[in-house]
Amino acid sequence: MYRDLRIAVAVPAHNEGRLIRRTLARVPFFVDDIVVVDDASSDGTSGEVRRAALCDPRIHALAHDRNRGVGASIVTAFETSLALGADVVVVMDGDGQMDPGDLPSMIDPIAGGAFDVAKGLRFDGVRPRGTMPIGRWIGNLVLSTATRLASGWRSPLDSQCGYVALSAGALSRLPLGELYARYGFPNDLFLRSVGAGLRVSCVPVRSVYGAEVSGIRPHVAVPVIFWLLARGWTRRLVGAPVRHGASQPAIEVDEA
Numbered sequence: 001m002y003r004d005l006r007i008a009v010a011v012p013a014h015n016e017g018r019l020i021r022r023t024l025a026r027v028p029f030f031v032d033d034i035v036v037v038d039d040a041s042s043d044g045t046s047g048e049v050r051r052a053a054l055c056d057p058r059i060h061a062l063a064h065d066r067n068r069g070v071g072a073s074i075v076t077a078f079e080t081s082l083a084l085g086a087d088v089v090v091v092m093d094g095d096g097q098m099d100p101g102d103l104p105s106m107i108d109p110i111a112g113g114a115f116d117v118a119k120g121l122r123f124d125g126v127r128p129r130g131t132m133p134i135g136r137w138i139g140n141l142v143l144s145t146a147t148r149l150a151s152g153w154r155s156p157l158d159s160q161c162g163y164v165a166l167s168a169g170a171l172s173r174l175p176l177g178e179l180y181a182r183y184g185f186p187n188d189l190f191l192r193s194v195g196a197g198l199r200v201s202c203v204p205v206r207s208v209y210g211a212e213v214s215g216i217r218p219h220v221a222v223p224v225i226f227w228l229l230a231r232g233w234t235r236r237l238v239g240a241p242v243r244h245g246a247s248q249p250a251i252e253v254d255e256a
Helices: 020-025 045-055 070-083 100-111 134-151 168-172 185-195 218-238
Strands: 007-013 033-038 059-063 088-091 117-121 164-167 200-204
Touching: 007 020, 007 070, 020 033, 020 045, 033 045, 033 070, 045 059, 059 070, 070 088, 070 168, 070 185, 088 100, 088 168, 100 117, 100 164, 100 200, 134 185, 134 218, 164 168, 164 185, 185 200, 185 218
Parallel strands: 007 033, 007 088, 033 059, 117 200
Antiparallel strands: 088 164, 117 164
């Protein structure tokens, strides 16, 4: 429990056998449930998760029978977390790129009742807060700018950061079954959160890159992301406009 809330961590994992146990071991003690979804890995990911679960009863090991994508894995973890009674669900990738030390900062905006969603922000202006490969840095800045334009968002944004926390109420207002199943999921989740009128807070988090190997193929992922942004932009134009203000969808950059 954290501030009297049941906390679940959703961990999508595909071929993370080398890093997954270290990632799970670093999840803070106040987390009640760790829902790991192995997306039909071809390495030893499932075995590593099962072995970790023997030592940590918080771990719930799930597996897809075929590769469905990182977004689909997160949605499976969302649904399972809600069934377990979670009040807040936080996404932490299986490769250790989310610093567990930032977890309280991600939960606090929701626990305080002011926000429904907290999204990680790995930049201070245009500079990353920590290490980030230059290609990722440039790509994130470009896609974040495009996502802001598509959503009508006027505040700082790190669209590609997958570190996100949502209240159970926020998840109930999102069409989980319609979220994009593969890379591009963070963009779609953000656009739909804004479109649903959810209150979003951007929380500074550390940028962590190490021994993980990215499975992203830019020539495939980038066109898909721009298609998702175009679809979100069109949906915004034909629907209610994005509003900003105390009683409307808001974004906060917490510099504390």
